[in-house]
Amino acid sequence: MEKSSKIYIAGHSGMVGSAILRRLQAAGYENFVLRTSGELDLRHQPEVQEFFRREKPDYVFLAAAKVGGIVANNTYRAEFLYDNLMIEANVIHAAWQNGVKKLLFLGSSCIYPKMAPQPLKEEYLLTGLLEPTNEPYAIAKIAGIKLCDAYRAQYGCNFISVMPTNLYGPNDNYHPENSHVLPALIRKFHEAKRDNAPFVTLWGTGAPLREFLHVEDLADACYFLMERYDEPGFINIGVGEDLSILELARLVRRIVGYTGEIRHDLSKPDGTPRKLMDVSKLASLGWKAKTGLEEGIKNVYKAYSKNLS
Numbered sequence: 347m348e349k350s351s352k353i354y355i356a357g358h359s360g361m362v363g364s365a366i367l368r369r370l371q372a373a374g375y376e377n378f379v380l381r382t383s384g385e386l387d388l389r390h391q392p393e394v395q396e397f398f399r400r401e402k403p404d405y406v407f408l409a410a411a412k413v414g415g416i417v418a419n420n421t422y423r424a425e426f427l428y429d430n431l432m433i434e435a436n437v438i439h440a441a442w443q444n445g446v447k448k449l450l451f452l453g454s455s456c457i458y459p460k461m462a463p464q465p466l467k468e469e470y471l472l473t474g475l476l477e478p479t480n481e482p483y484a485i486a487k488i489a490g491i492k493l494c495d496a497y498r499a500q501y502g503c504n505f506i507s508v509m510p511t512n513l514y515g516p517n518d519n520y521h522p523e524n525s526h527v528l529p530a531l532i533r534k535f536h537e538a539k540r541d542n543a544p545f546v547t548l549w550g551t552g553a554p555l556r557e558f559l560h561v562e563d564l565a566d567a568c569y570f571l572m573e574r575y576d577e578p579g580f581i582n583i584g585v586g587e588d589l590s591i592l593e594l595a596r597l598v599r600r601i602v603g604y605t606g607e608i609r610h611d612l613s614k615p616d617g618t619p620r621k622l623m624d625v626s627k628l629a630s631l632g633w634k635a636k637t638g639l640e641e642g643i644k645n646v647y648k649a650y651s652k653n654l655s
Contacts, residue, residue: 347375347405347572351447354379354403356388356437357410361517362452362510365565366407373569379403383410389432398440406441406449407568408434408490412483414519415526416549416617419480430486438493442503449505450572451494453487453580455557455621456480457509465624468509468582477618495578507580508571511623514646515561528558531595532647535602536654545607546599549614552592557584557622560637570633584623585635601643 347353353370357363358380367378379401387393388410412422412429419426434451441449458466459474471491476484494505514528522533531548538546567583575581589597595608 347448349374350377351375351404352377352379352402353405353407354401355407355409356433357408359383359517360409360411360413361513361515361519361561362564363407363409364517365515365561366409366568369562369565369569388436389429391432391436394436394440395443398444398446402444404447405572406437406446407572408437408449408451410437411452415523415530416479416615417523419483423482426480427482427486430483431489434486434490434493438490438497438505441505442497442501447504448572448576449494449503450568451490451505451507452568453491453507453509454483455509455511455582455584455623456484456618457487457491458621460618464620465586465622466582467624468579468627471580479615479617491580498578504576506571506575506577508568509580509582509623510564510567511557511559511582511584511621513559513561513564514642516646516649518561518646520650527556527591528594528598528643531598532602532643532650535595535599535604536647536650538606539602539604543606545609546595546604547609547611548592548595549611550591550616551612552590552595552608552610554591554616554618555588555620555622556591556594557586557588558594558639558642559583559585559635560642563635563637566636567628567633570631571628574631581627582623582625583628584625585639586623586625586629588620588622589639597640598643598647601640601647 460477462470497503
């Protein structure tokens with residue numbers, strides 16, 4: 347990308363999009379075209395087509411999506427499938443129509459089969475059944491990958507797809523019902539400490555293993571791949587290490603400074619047993635995550651506490 351290139355970041359106000367924007371600004375890029383969801387509804391094809399026709403961006407980072415944790419995914423199944431299908435179909439099609447030089451589509455590690463071998467290699471896509479609770483979101487993201495590949499195969503479009511692992515960082519969602527596990531735990535332990543609660547309830551057994559990537563590292567990887575990667579299919583972005591949900595809860599408890607008990611609500615689902623990314627493909631290109639999990643959570647909690655005060 348030239349420093350003068352016009353860059354459209356779809357979803358620039360979200361956690362991922364805002365991190366990509368900060369990373370590109372730090373690299374000296376200034377020519378951005380940005381719209382909030384209130385200014386441009388990416389689910390509405392005429393609006394998207396008019397936007398691309400008028401603005402003619404050179405490069406697109408497609409980070410816009412309807413996202414949420416296990417409850418939101420399982421509750422709003424229709425919206426998670428419909429909204430995400432419409433967003434990616436409209437943006438990818440308009441990018442082809444208007445001669446975008448390169449597009450990067452962001453997916454999610456939930457695209458992999460529930461019982462796929464670990465760690466998750468890119469070739470395991472579509473080799474088994476998905477986790478039922480987030481199947482609609484996963485299907486939408488798989489469709490996005492295939493759309494990028496189809497436009498590449500049929501029209502020669504330079505559209506690439508990346509699959510990040512579980513993310514955390516600035517602009518995360520701390521909603522008590524719709525958040526992902528890490529921000530949910532930060533909020534739970536913070537409020538328990540504030541209220542002198544005797545215990546915090548952890549969903550499920552705490553046995554599932556999860557990997558966590560700081561969103562600033564993801565943004566750096568996206569910039570790296572936009573500059574250096576050009577292949578069909580997709581590439582994993584992660585740290586290559588995981589820990590159990592219970593271990594994560596204990597780590598958050600220690601960082602927050604809460605001294606109460608952790609109890610389990612076994613009526614709640616565990617979700618996928620393990621989702622560890624195989625990041626050897628990305629490592630072979632020369633990129634590796636820099637932020638350690640404990641350091642990352644400490645920084646996130648510091649910012650969270652500051653925002654509350």
